[in-house]
Amino acid sequence: MTATSTFQSVCVIGLGYIGLPTAAFVASKGINVIGVDVNEKFVNRVNAGEVPFFEPDFAETLVDVVGRGLLTATTETPAADAYIVAVPTPFNDKHELDPSYIKSAAEGIADKLSGGELVVLESTSPPGTTEKLADYLISLRPDLTLEDGQPNSLYFAHCPERVLPGRIMVELASNDRMIGGLTPHGTEMARELYATFCTGELLLTDAKTAEMAKLTENSFRDVNIAFANELSVICDKLGIDVWELIELANHHPRVNILQPGPGVGGHCIAVDPWFIVAAAPEEAKIIKAARNINDAKPGYVIDKVLAKAYRIKNPTIAALGIAFKPDIDDLRESPSLSIVERLAGELEEGDIRVVEPHVSELPSRLAQFSNVRLQGTLEAINEADIVLVLVDHTKFKSIDRALLEEKIVIDTKGLWR
Numbered sequence: 001m002t003a004t005s006t007f008q009s010v011c012v013i014g015l016g017y018i019g020l021p022t023a024a025f026v027a028s029k030g031i032n033v034i035g036v037d038v039n040e041k042f043v044n045r046v047n048a049g050e051v052p053f054f055e056p057d058f059a060e061t062l063v064d065v066v067g068r069g070l071l072t073a074t075t076e077t078p079a080a081d082a083y084i085v086a087v088p089t090p091f092n093d094k095h096e097l098d099p100s101y102i103k104s105a106a107e108g109i110a111d112k113l114s115g116g117e118l119v120v121l122e123s124t125s126p127p128g129t130t131e132k133l134a135d136y137l138i139s140l141r142p143d144l145t146l147e148d149g150q151p152n153s154l155y156f157a158h159c160p161e162r163v164l165p166g167r168i169m170v171e172l173a174s175n176d177r178m179i180g181g182l183t184p185h186g187t188e189m190a191r192e193l194y195a196t197f198c199t200g201e202l203l204l205t206d207a208k209t210a211e212m213a214k215l216t217e218n219s220f221r222d223v224n225i226a227f228a229n230e231l232s233v234i235c236d237k238l239g240i241d242v243w244e245l246i247e248l249a250n251h252h253p254r255v256n257i258l259q260p261g262p263g264v265g266g267h268c269i270a271v272d273p274w275f276i277v278a279a280a281p282e283e284a285k286i287i288k289a290a291r292n293i294n295d296a297k298p299g300y301v302i303d304k305v306l307a308k309a310y311r312i313k314n315p316t317i318a319a320l321g322i323a324f325k326p327d328i329d330d331l332r333e334s335p336s337l338s339i340v341e342r343l344a345g346e347l348e349e350g351d352i353r354v355v356e357p358h359v360s361e362l363p364s365r366l367a368q369f370s371n372v373r374l375q376g377t378l379e380a381i382n383e384a385d386i387v388l389v390l391v392d393h394t395k396f397k398s399i400d401r402a403l404l405e406e407k408i409v410i411d412t413k414g415l416w417r
Helices: 018-026 038-046 059-067 101-110 129-140 167-174 184-195 207-238 242-249 272-278 284-308 335-346 377-383
Strands: 007-011 031-035 071-074 082-085 118-121 155-158 177-181 200-206 317-320 350-357 372-374 386-389 408-411
Touching: 007 018, 007 101, 018 031, 018 071, 018 082, 038 059, 038 071, 059 071, 059 184, 082 101, 082 177, 101 129, 118 129, 118 184, 129 155, 129 207, 155 184, 155 207, 177 184, 177 284, 184 200, 200 207, 207 242, 207 284, 207 350, 272 317, 284 335, 284 386, 284 408, 317 335, 317 377, 335 350, 350 377
Parallel strands: 007 031, 007 082, 031 071, 082 118, 118 155, 177 200, 317 350, 317 386, 350 372, 386 408
Antiparallel strands: 155 177
C-alpha cells in the first residue's frame, strides 16, 4: 500500500454511539469495514444486524451493510489499510485525559501494521493527543517510522466527529470535517478516506489545531448554556419567567440566548471544556467558570425539588426523562440521571417514578435504589405529587395539561410554560 492508494479495508475501533454509525456509513459506500469492540455481546448484536442503542434512521443502514457483508464486527483488531479510533476519552479526578482506551486501541493495532497504514483518531482529545498516540505506536513498533514517504512509514491524523445524536445518519455525510495530519501525507491520506463518505467541506489543518478546534466548538456551547443556566437561577430569585425573558431578548437581531436546563450532559459538551482548562489552567477563566456553573445546576434543581418534597408525607415524584438530551437513549454524563440518583439517595421517605420512553430498564445507578422504578408516562403523572421535567422528549409535549392541575410541577426545560 502507498500513501495515495485507494482504501480497500477500514477498521473502526470502538462501536459506540459514534463508532458504529461511522463504520456502517463507511461500509455503505462499498468499502469493506471491520468494527472492533471489547464487548462480545455488542459485537454479536452488530453481526446480527441489531442496533444496540437508539438512533433514528440507523437500523436500515446497519441491516443493509451487514447483510451485504460490507460490515463485520469482532473483538480482535485485524489488519487493515486504515484505522479509525473512536474510543471513549474520559477525564480523571483532575479533569485530565484518561488515555487508557486510546492506548488499548494502539496496542491492538501495533502488531497488525506493516507500513503505509493510516491511523485516524476521531475521539475528542486534548491538543497533542494524536502525536502521543503516534509516539506510543512507534514505541511498540520501532521498526516503523513517522517520516513521510518511506516504505515503513505510518500516517496519523485527527478528524474529530461533529455529529448530533439523533441526527447522526444525516450529519455524518453533510457536516464539514476538520482533518489534521501529523504530516502532509497523513493529512492527504485522511482527506482521501473521508472524501469517500463526506459531502461536506473537508477542512485541512494540523492535528493539534484540529484537536483544539473540536474542544473550542463544544466550549463555545458550554459557555452559552452556562449564561442561560445562570439567568434561570437569577430569574428564580427575582420572580421572572426565564423562558419569556429569553424569548423577548432573542427578538434583538444580534442576540441568540440558548435555553436553560437541569445541567449539561453528553460525552462532549460536559467533558471537552475541561481538556482546555487542563491544558491552560491559568488562562481558561471563562471556560472554567462556565463548567462550574453548569456542573452546579443539578444541585440547584435537587434543592428545589427537596424543598417541595419535604412538605409532603411520603411524596411521589415523577421524573420525566433521564437521557442527556431529547429523543435519544444516551445517558452519558446526563445531569437528569444524576439528579434522580441524588434525589433517591436523599429522600428518606417517598419514591421516584422514572419516565424514560427510550430505555427498557433502569441503569444500574438507579436500579440499586428500592424507591426508584421505571413507569409509563400517564401512570407516573397520575400517581405523583411532584412532576419534575428533566428532558423535553417529544412524547412529553403532548401530555394533557389537565393531568397537572393538582400537581406541583418543576419544569427545568420550559416544556409547559
